[in-house]
Amino acid sequence: MHFSFLIFLFLSFSSAADEADAARRRWAESPYGLLLERILPPGFEPAMLPEPASRGARLTRRYCVQCHNLANPAMHERRKWPPTVERMVLRMQGKGNLGPLMGEMMAGVEAPTPAEKKALVAYLRRHAQKPLDPKKYPEVNARSGESFRLACNQCHALPDPRRYTAKEWPEVVARMQKNMEWMNRVVGSKPLPGEPRLRIEEINTFLAKYARP
Numbered sequence: 001m002h003f004s005f006l007i008f009l010f011l012s013f014s015s016a017a018d019e020a021d022a023a024r025r026r027w028a029e030s031p032y033g034l035l036l037e038r039i040l041p042p043g044f045e046p047a048m049l050p051e052p053a054s055r056g057a058r059l060t061r062r063y064c065v066q067c068h069n070l071a072n073p074a075m076h077e078r079r080k081w082p083p084t085v086e087r088m089v090l091r092m093q094g095k096g097n098l099g100p101l102m103g104e105m106m107a108g109v110e111a112p113t114p115a116e117k118k119a120l121v122a123y124l125r126r127h128a129q130k131p132l133d134p135k136k137y138p139e140v141n142a143r144s145g146e147s148f149r150l151a152c153n154q155c156h157a158l159p160d161p162r163r164y165t166a167k168e169w170p171e172v173v174a175r176m177q178k179n180m181e182w183m184n185r186v187v188g189s190k191p192l193p194g195e196p197r198l199r200i201e202e203i204n205t206f207l208a209k210y211a212r213p
């Protein structure tokens, strides 16, 4: 899945810079600030990282908050992390696709050493999301699974429904709805003609049916 930078650039957004960390300063000072701020949602705090005292968590806290909000290792499935980190490290080295454009803002960004990069990837993979296996849940490809299937794979793999109980899922889905608003995905509040709508009840029904008992 690819991000459209132009969409981010056109977002109208007034910043509420309450924290004075380096990333927020970057966002405030840079013409690309609103782009960076919207890449990942706020709310996943450093203290929420699994194995918080581990080397992987320390490296994540050090390198992964320089440009955008902290990523949750559980956002992506295992196979997604190596290419993602690869792409991020190129950016930290000033060689990303927006390199020349973002050059000024990226000055002062630190990149991990090859050994640190390996440790980061291993850590993120260890705590990755378990993706849904469509063979186990064929309904995901039926009409009744459509709302879930379309809404929940816009940013990451479809999660395994057994990750949470039926009671726990609605809260996660509600947070995802906020993530969609933050990251400018389809939320259905003001549907554009031809765009799919977000059907929260159908999503929760699907997840509840296959949730962890």
Ligand code: HEC
Pocket (backbone or CB within 6 Å): 003, 039, 040, 060, 063, 064, 065, 066, 067, 068, 071, 075, 084, 085, 087, 088, 091, 092, 106, 109, 120, 155
């Ligand atoms: C030099 C700036 C920079 C740093 C540092 C950085 N990122 Fe990113 N990140 C970006 C940009 C720009 C995007 C949006 C474009 C894209 O997805 O490649 C992004 C997008 C993302 C996304 C959302 C897109 C997706 O594939 O899900 C995740 C997750 C992510 N970064 C994780 C990380 C992790 C983990 C680290 C630390 C290893 C990190 N980033 C460090 C610049 C950075």
Ligand code: HEC
Pocket (backbone or CB within 6 Å): 040, 041, 044, 071, 072, 074, 075, 129, 151, 152, 153, 154, 155, 156, 159, 163, 172, 173, 175, 176, 177, 179, 180, 181, 183, 184, 185, 203
């Ligand atoms: C707009 C992008 C986006 C969409 C669409 C999206 N997510 Fe997420 N998802 C994220 C981000 C960002 C994270 C990591 C931050 C967090 O956990 O809030 C995440 C993490 C997760 C996680 C792992 C974290 C946890 O708490 O277990 C699960 C499970 C998940 N999403 C489920 C869903 C479901 C179900 C849907 C469909 C309703 C969905 N996501 C749609 C962006 C998205």
